[in-house]
Amino acid sequence: MDGRQIVTRLVLAKLGLPEVRLDTFAERLVVQKSIYLAQAAGVNMGYSFRWYLRGPYLPELTSDVFSIASELKTGFDESAGWTLDEAALSALGRVQGLMPDGDLPARARQLELLASVHFLVNQRQVAHAEASEVQEVLRRYGKDYTSEEVAGALRTLRQHELLGA
Amino acid sequence: MNCSAPEPVAKVVVDSIHGDIHLTDRECRVIDTASFQRLRYVKQLGMAHFTYPNATHTRFAHSLGVLAIMKRVLAPERRKVSLTPEQEEDLRLAALLHDVGHYPYSHLMEKVDSVRLSEESVEGAASTPRIVIASPYPSHVDIGRLIVTEQKDLIDALGSRDRAERIANLFSRTQVADQQLSKLISSSLDLDRLDYLLRDAGGTGTPYGQIDLNYLLNSIRISPSGLLGVSEKALPAAEHLLFARYFMHRTVYGHKTTMAFEEACRQLLRRARDTGRYGIPKDGPAVESLVKCKELGDFTDAYVDHIVHQATNDGDPIIAGLASAIRQRQPPKLLKEVLVLKEPEAQSTPGSVFKLNCRHRLSALASTHGLRLGQFLLCETKPLLLEERPHRITAGAARDLPPEEEDPLIKIFVGESEEPVSIVDVSHSIIGKCADFVFQAFRLYFVPTPGDDKHAADQLGSAVADWHKSE
Numbered sequence: 289m290d291g292r293q294i295v296t297r298l299v300l301a302k303l304g305l306p307e308v309r310l311d312t313f314a315e316r317l318v319v320q321k322s323i324y325l326a327q328a329a330g331v332n333m334g335y336s337f338r339w340y341l342r343g344p345y346l347p348e349l350t351s352d353v354f355s356i357a358s359e360l361k362t363g364f365d366e367s368a369g370w371t372l373d374e375a376a377l378s379a380l381g382r383v384q385g386l387m388p389d390g391d392l393p394a395r396a397r398q399l400e401l402l403a404s405v406h407f408l409v410n411q412r413q414v415a416h417a418e419a420s421e422v423q424e425v426l427r428r429y430g431k432d433y434t435s436e437e438v439a440g441a442l443r444t445l446r447q448h449e450l451l452g453a
Numbered sequence: 454m455n456c457s458a459p460e461p462v463a464k465v466v467v468d469s470i471h472g473d474i475h476l477t478d479r480e481c482r483v484i485d486t487a488s489f490q491r492l493r494y495v496k497q498l499g500m501a502h503f504t505y506p507n508a509t510h511t512r513f514a515h516s517l518g519v520l521a522i523m524k525r526v527l528a529p530e531r532r533k534v535s536l537t538p539e540q541e542e543d544l545r546l547a548a549l550l551h552d553v554g555h556y557p558y559s560h561l562m563e564k565v566d567s568v569r570l571s572e573e574s575v576e577g578a579a580s581t582p583r584i585v586i587a588s589p590y591p592s593h594v595d596i597g598r599l600i601v602t603e604q605k606d607l608i609d610a611l612g613s614r615d616r617a618e619r620i621a622n623l624f625s626r627t628q629v630a631d632q633q634l635s636k637l638i639s640s641s642l643d644l645d646r647l648d649y650l651l652r653d654a655g656g657t658g659t660p661y662g663q664i665d666l667n668y669l670l671n672s673i674r675i676s677p678s679g680l681l682g683v684s685e686k687a688l689p690a691a692e693h694l695l696f697a698r699y700f701m702h703r704t705v706y707g708h709k710t711t712m713a714f715e716e717a718c719r720q721l722l723r724r725a726r727d728t729g730r731y732g733i734p735k736d737g738p739a740v741e742s743l744v745k746c747k748e749l750g751d752f753t754d755a756y757v758d759h760i761v762h763q764a765t766n767d768g769d770p771i772i773a774g775l776a777s778a779i780r781q782r783q784p785p786k787l788l789k790e791v792l793v794l795k796e797p798e799a800q801s802t803p804g805s806v807f808k809l810n811c812r813h814r815l816s817a818l819a820s821t822h823g824l825r826l827g828q829f830l831l832c833e834t835k836p837l838l839l840e841e842r843p844h845r846i847t848a849g850a851a852r853d854l855p856p857e858e859e860d861p862l863i864k865i866f867v868g869e870s871e872e873p874v875s876i877v878d879v880s881h882s883i884i885g886k887c888a889d890f891v892f893q894a895f896r897l898y899f900v901p902t903p904g905d906d907k908h909a910a911d912q913l914g915s916a917v918a919d920w921h922k923s924e
Contacts, residue, residue, distance in 0.1 A: 290567040295585050332737055334566065334589040338626035355836065362805040366574065366812075370585050411627050412618070 289359055289366040295333050296349075297356050297367040299326045302380045303387060308357040310350075314396040319353050320345055321399035325386070328406050328450045329379040331372075339413075341429055343404030382448045401433055405441040409451055417442065417451065460542075468514065470651050470666075471521040479542065479610070480520065483549060486606040487750050492516060492553065494753035498653060499561040500714040501705065503782055505657035508705075512552045512559065518648035523548035525670050526644060526681070546611065547623035551645065553607075554597025554744070556590070557757045561715050563593050565726065568719045571826040575815045588736040594625050596744050603745045650697050653705060661700035665690040674866055674873075682864030682873030691863050691876060692884055695839050703892065707834040713785040713898050714778075716830045718757065721764060721775040724827075730767070731760045771827035774902035785830055785898035786910040789917045795836075795891040803921040804833070804895040810920035811897060818916055822909055830898040837892040840877060840884055 289297060300308055303322045309315045324337055324344050337344035359366065372380070388398035408425055409417045419439035426433055433441075445451040463478040476484070483489055492513035501508040523545050527536070536544070556562035566589035591599075598621040601607050602614065611617045621627075647666055654662030672687030683691050705711075726733040734740040743752060764776035778785060793804040811831050819826050840862060864873035865882075877885040897917060899910055906912070 291569050291585070292567050292589065294569075295589075298585065332588050332591075334592055334595075334737070336592045336594045336625060351836070358800075359805065361800045362809075364805060364809050364812075366808075370573075372585050376585070407627075411622070413622075413627070 289356060292333055293352050293356050294367045294370050295331075295372070296323060296352055297365075298370060298372050299323065299331055299333070299376075299380065300353075300356075301367075302372070302377070303383060308353060308360060310353060310357050312392075314392050316350060316353070317342065317396045318392070318399055320349060321396075321403040322383075322387070323349060324403045325383050325399070325406070325450065326380060328403075328410065329383045329448075331376045331379050337407065339407065339411075343400050344407040382450070386444050386448050386450075401431075401437060401441045402445060404431070405438060406445055406450055409442075409445075460538075466517060468517060468521065469655060470518055470648065474517055474521045475524075477542075479612075480545065480549060482610040483546060483607065484517075486604075486610050488600055488604045488607045489513075489516075489550070489553060491750055491753060492555065494755060495555050496558060496754055497649065498656065498705070499558045499711070500718065500779075501657065501708070501711045503714050503784070504708050504710045505659070505705070507658060508653070508656040510652055510656040512555050515648055515652055516549055516552050518652060519551060519645055520545060520549040522644045522647055522670065526673055526675075543616075543620055543623060546620050548644070550597065550601055550607075550620060551624040552593070552597065553600050554593040554595065556593060556596070557752060557754050558715075558718070560593075561718055562722060562757060563590060565719050565722050566590055568716070568723045569831075570720060570723065571815065571829045571831060574812060574831065575826060576812050588738065590734070590740050591737050596740065597621070598625050599741055600744055600749065604749065646698060647694075650694070650701055653701060654697075657705050659701070659705055661704055662697050664694045664697045669694065676866070676872045678872060680864055680873055682866050684866050685868065685879075688865055688876075688879060688882060691865065692882060695863065695876075695884055699837065699839050699892075702834075702837050707837075707894055709787055709790065709894075709896060710784050712832060712834070712896065713787065713830065716832045716898070717775045717778055717785055717900060718761065720827075720830065721761065721772055721779070722757070724769065724772050724775075725760065725764060725767075728769075730772075731763055733760065770902055771825055771900075774828065774900050778900050783901075785900045786914075788897045788899050788910065788914045789920060791895040791921045793893050793895070795893065796889075801923075804893055806923050807895050807897075807921040808833070810917075810924075814920070815897075818913065822906070822913065824899075824905065824909065828900045828902065828905075830896075830900065832896050832898070834892075834894045838888060838890070840888045 297308070300306065300319065300322065303326065305319060305322060308319070310319065321343070323333065323335065327333060327335060335346050335349050337346045386402060388395045390398075404426060405422055408414050408422055414421045414425055419435050419442055422442070423433060423435050423438045426438065442451070460477045462475040463481045464476045466474045466476060468474050490513070493511055495512045496502065496508075497510050497512055497515050498508045527541055527544060601611070601621045602617050608614050608617045611620060647664065647669065650662035650664055651666060654660065668687055668690045669683060672683040672690070673681060674684060675681050722733060725731050726735060729735070734743055743749065761776050761779050764772050765780050767773040767776065777783070789807070791803050791807045793802045795802055808831070815829060815831075816826060819829065862875040862877060865876055865879050866873045867879060876882055877888055879885065899913055901910065
């Protein structure tokens with residue numbers, strides 16, 4: 289693991305993903321959106337997310353996470369002995385508060401919503417951070433989130449200080 | 454199909470790869486900004502000129518090359534997707550500006566935060582808890598975004614801040630508003646590699662990157678949904694492109710001497726930065742501040758050269774040793790190299806055993822020979838596959854990839870189909886058959902300092918000779 293991969297590994301462990309499971313796309317999506325939200329909270333790992341049909345995503349992150357998982361399988365954890373600084377731990381505390389419960393598909397769906405809404409607002413891809421406008425952009429990308437779900441996501445992101453009031 | 458009249462040519466630039474590149478007035482204005490001219494002083498291949506003397510070509514020439522390719526791809530006869538003249542110009546300007554955020558020596562300085570010093574990664578070396586500072590240098594794409602949207606000369610050249618934002622959205626692939634344009638840019642910005650493979654082959658004098666550019670470009674089509682691919686008759690040229698990339702990585706990008714100098718320089722920069730020396734930006738926000746102001750023009754290879762020059766007299770013997778090695782072109786000594794072609798599903802490899810042994814045994818080895826751990830550089834190349842997709846997704850699994858993961862794969866228009874499929878899905882392509890293998894190189898170097906035993910490198914080499922084997 290290089291330095292960034294070590295940080296990524298530590299962040300995933302803090303967010304309840306210590307095993308780094310990547311067998312299905314839903315598992316990989318959960319990892320992607322979790323790291324996206326961690327960066328949104330201020331734990332900058334230097335990943336530049338792009339917009340795809342399922343919201344913010346980055347192939348390089350998938351590569352990094354596969355490298356991490358591959359190393360862990362050899363029984364060699366290079367992140368052992370490393371720790372995140374206080375600012376990062378504090379930021380991750382806010383992300384932990386919005387990590388959804390439920391089965392894998394439900395968690396993947398909710399994380400996709402949170403990350404997508406944050407991306408659209410933060411990258412100024414919507415003129416106003418209002419549920420109706422965000423929902424309209426998501427609808428163009430074939431996402432069937434209800435206006436209540438989008439409004440809930442905006443509220444959650446604001447409550448956890450990932451978006452301004 | 455939208456057939457707009459061609460824009461008047463304001464200037465013609467002659468390029469070693471593409472010949473005449475016809476530039477519009479708007480493109481000239483962008484190129485003439487100080488923010489863009491900075492790329493004349495950023496080498497494309499980092500420190501590869503220490504290995505290949507002629508590899509001094511720049512991000513400036515590469516950026517013009519990618520613009521030239523984009524112009525050919527957007528030719529009306531090649532696409533079934535409708536674009537307005539403004540959208541076409543946006544795509545061309547995004548191609549031109551896609552690398553405007555590169556750091557000095559390209560990826561060398563950008564990856565400073567990925568460096569792990571031996572004291573941090575070797576057992577028994579650290580006496581205090583190790584802290585990861587989570588505010589690394591931003592990627593060159595993010596820096597490019599900042600430069601395009603914050604530097605006044607570029608905003609003026611592009612016409613407005615809104616347009617600057619739009620262009621930045623395109624090359625950073627954060628474009629959301631237009632799904633079709635978004636798909637086009639996602640599948641086309643790897644046109645990047647069509648230029649850099651040829652340019653890097655020319656610059657280094659190696660034959661491996663010699664791809665069939667004209668045939669590929671003449672075979673490119675844009676589907677009704679906006680996906681870019683090549684026609685089936687160009688499949689061999691597309692396969693050759695992927696093999697060319699593979700061999701360029703094996704020979705040029707991962708060359709042991711270049712890698713040694715770049716790792717030495719990265720470690721020097723990290724050590725100096727972390728101890729507050731030479732005014733090196735201390736973290737990501739400090740880099741962001743730097744590139745938003747007038748000092749951006751000085752953020753070139755010369756910025757690093759100056760630090761290296763000063764550091765040769767540094768009070769820290771490790772920093773001084775690294776600087777002297779670079780300054781005098783004395784490559785760190787390669788003690789051990791482990792090359793691994795990992796088969797699908799293999800878990801432990803000689804590479805992972807070697808890393809484990811370095812972690813467990815390097816501290817004792819350094820101590821035995823009276824050396825500092827900082828004199829050792831342990832590095833590994835990026836996992837390399839024939840096709841550029843997340844490794845460990847097997848070719849079989851790649852057939853079920855969602856658009857996010859399929860994006861980097863080359864697309865082929867098979868038969869008369871209107872939409873292309875990924876190259877790994879083409880049954881008669883060799884890529885799908887051998888795309889599961891991953892190549893990686895693991896290396897341990899030693900940086901001698903004045904006063905070290907003259908035979909230290911030989912003795913160390915003998916000591917680590919079998920570290921790729923399990924005990």
